[in-house]
Amino acid sequence: MKRIALLAAFLTTTAAAAQSAPSPERQIDALFATWNQPGKPGAVVGVIRDGKVLFTKRYGMADIERGVPMSPSAKFFIGSMSKQFTAFAIHLLAHDGKLSLDDDIHMYLPDVPDFGRKITIRHLLQHTSGLRDYFDLMAMAGLRPGDVIEEDKALALIRRQRTLNFEPGQEWDYSNTGYVLLARIVEHVSGKPFPEFARERIFVPLGMTHTLFQQDYRTLVPGRVLSYVPADTGGYRFAPVNISMAGDGGVLTTMGDLALWDRNFYDGRVGGMDVVRQMQVTGVLNDGKPIEYAAGLFVHAYRGLRLVEHSGMAGGYGNQLWRFPDQHLSVMVFANTSDIDTDLTVRRIADMVLDRVPGAAPASPSAPATTFKEIRLDPARLDALVGFYATSPQSGITFTKENGRLMALGMGFPKMPAFPYSERDFFARMTDSRFSFDPPGPDGIVAGGILHWGEQDIPATRTARPIPSAAELKRVEGDFYSDELHVLYSITGKDGDLVLTYPGGTVTLGFNGERDYATGFGTIKYQCSADGCTGFTMSTDRARNVQFTRVALASPSR
CATH class of the missing domain: 2.40.128.50 (Lipocalin)
Known part of the structure; x- marks a missing residue:
């Protein structure tokens, strides 16, 4: 109650609050009312100013099956929010003189293909390397829900790539691959496993005793919040995060520990203020165009104020940490279900506080989000x-x-x-x-x-549905192999549709001639001439133009 009173005092002493407005606590409660009930997952929220927790509250269940309510000490898997810790580790080593951000990554990772282009540590930090995202490559190779994502498999895929999405420094394109490699660089330079380095150099010195990089998804973590997604039949289902690797993600932590991490951006207790400043220096592309990404952090403006932030999502977890450094103000939202819009909720909580902050521009009016609720139908x-x-x-x-x-x-x-x-x-x-x-x-x-x-x-x-002729189907049917993925796609005609079979299962593509086909894990673009289609590329925004070539499989001998 004391923390709630601190938030109320801040909101009422910095400006005249409208007498008819509901209290800050009630406004925040209203955002999570849907989930603050038995049998539903929920969230933990917090507001921090000048290193003090003004407000923290929890909603819903941490574990539905066992009836465990959310608690202030609940440990969340924070997904890509982990990248700032990986970037901080790199900056600590740079500050120690052990590496330079402009070093070629092949000085430390000689088994990564060189692609004929220099890729620097800075490129990895700022997502400008052009490296294809290993998550997307794994999906193309047949990753199924529930499969374990392991480091050796991800690195094997990375080593097999023959081209980049673009020239290093030419574009900004978010790539988890870069942060997997950054963690390996930390290991190479420090001589220690990456989770151990992070624990010794970051977590322990800051007093973050409830935080760890989990490199094996089977590790037991007391107080772990479980992850959920809405079930098609109503209610929720468990959504495990079977990831056994660290760098691009992997951190489990609590609201209290992240408040200690947040404070370090003001006092530089670990690393010093020079490292803190370097963490927030945004990148520049080859053509001089600035980007909004620094080192594991986005840096841009919101309501005319400088905002440093990053989100993280995995399974049903959704996490947000927004920091307004000039106001020494931070807002955090951690949820364990995918139907809580953490971007919207963190924004609304921030607006509630910023409305009372001198110099903040008025909040832009936004249309209410349109949601559709499934009904029962005969x-x-x-x-x-x-x-x-x-x-x-x-x-x-x-x-x-x-x-x-x-x-x-x-x-x-x-x-x-x-x-x-x-x-x-x-x-x-x-x-x-x-x-x-x-x-x-x-x-x-x-x-x-x-x-x-x-x-x-x-x-x-x-x-009446148009049915393709046998000749039309024959042009695009066949077996197609990618040596970059080590995977075979078989495409056949069935009832007028094209059907794709690959290690991830079977996908019905429909039929539209030789135009692009979306699969749910990438888009197929055929390469055809008058003589037929010899192959295709598979692309996502983060893994472009992976080549597949038509192959003739030998018939089984009788």
């Missing part, structure tokens, strides 16, 4: 909706009924469930899209509908 009502709906002469959506649920397959997109939020309106959780069916006619037939795609409303007409 499966018999879905029969009238099944069919093909053309959105253009070349594309459309096929709706099928499977196990009492409506499924949607767009041409070039993976099949996904469509969730009803009214009798004729459905939304997809995997994409920013909705579909509204027309009312049925006198004959009971639904003649069309509207695809809401982002900000577009695209009319769709129910019609």
Whole structure:
């Protein structure tokens, strides 16, 4: 209660508070009211000013199965927020004179391909190296939900890459690969395992006794908060984070320990203020264009004030730490369920405080977030909706009924469930899209509908589905191999669709000729000529143009 009073005092003494406004505690409670009840996961929030915790509160459950409520000492897996600790370790070694940020990484990591280009430690720190993201590469190679992400497998993938996304320093593109390699550089230079170096040089000196880099997901961590995601059938399901590596992520910590870390940015107790300043120096691209990323931290402006921040997400965990260094003010939100929008909640809590801070610009008005809640619908009502709906002469959506649920397959997109939020309106959780069916006619037939795609409303007409010819399918069918991933994709025609089979399972792609196909883990772009299609590239934003080549597999001998 004392901390709540401190926050209330700050908000009421820095400006005249409106008498009719709810208390700060009630405003924050309202943000998490949905989850602050039995049987639901939740969050821990905190507001810090001048090194003092003004406010901290917890909501929901840390462990639903065992009925363990959230507590102030709860340990969260903070995902990519861990990158600032990896970057700090590098800066400590640079301050010690053990390395330079402009060193070629091959001085320390000779087994990383050189690609014919110099990649520096600074490139890794600032996400300008051009290295493909290993998470995306693993997904392309067939990573399944529940598979363990191990360091040796990630490093093996990195070593097999033959090209970069772009020339080092040419672009900014977030890459987890860079921070995996930074942790290996710390090990090479210090002669110690990376988690041990972080514990000895950062966590112990700061008194962060509840913080660790977890390099094996099986390690027992007392007080660990479990991770959840909403279940399609209602309620929640457990979402394990099976990651056995550290550098790009891997930290488990508490709100109290992160408050100690936050204070170090003002007193430089560990590393000194020069290292603290270097951590917040943002990068510059080859063409002189500045970027907003420094060393494991974004540095930009919010409401006219300097903001240093980073988020972290993994499984159902969502984490935010916003620091306004000139005001000595920080806001933290840690959640253990993916349906809490931590970016929105940290922003609203920050706005609540910044409204009373001299010099802060007014908050920009924002439209309330639109959320769609699934309703129960009699499966018999879905029969009238099944069919093909053309959105253009070349594309459309096929709706099928499977196990009492409506499924949607767009041409070039993976099949996904469509969730009803009214009798004729459905939304997809995997994409920013909705579909509204027309009312049925006198004959009971639904003649069309509207695809809401982002900000577009695209009319769709129910019609007979175009079926590709055998010759059309033959051009794009076949077996395709990537030696960078060591993986084989088999693409075959089935019932007028293309079906991709790979180590991760089977994906129905639809059919759209030789145009791009989205798979859910990358986009296929065929390479074709008049003689046929010899291969394709698979791309994501963070792993571009991974080459697949058509191969002829030997028939099994009889």
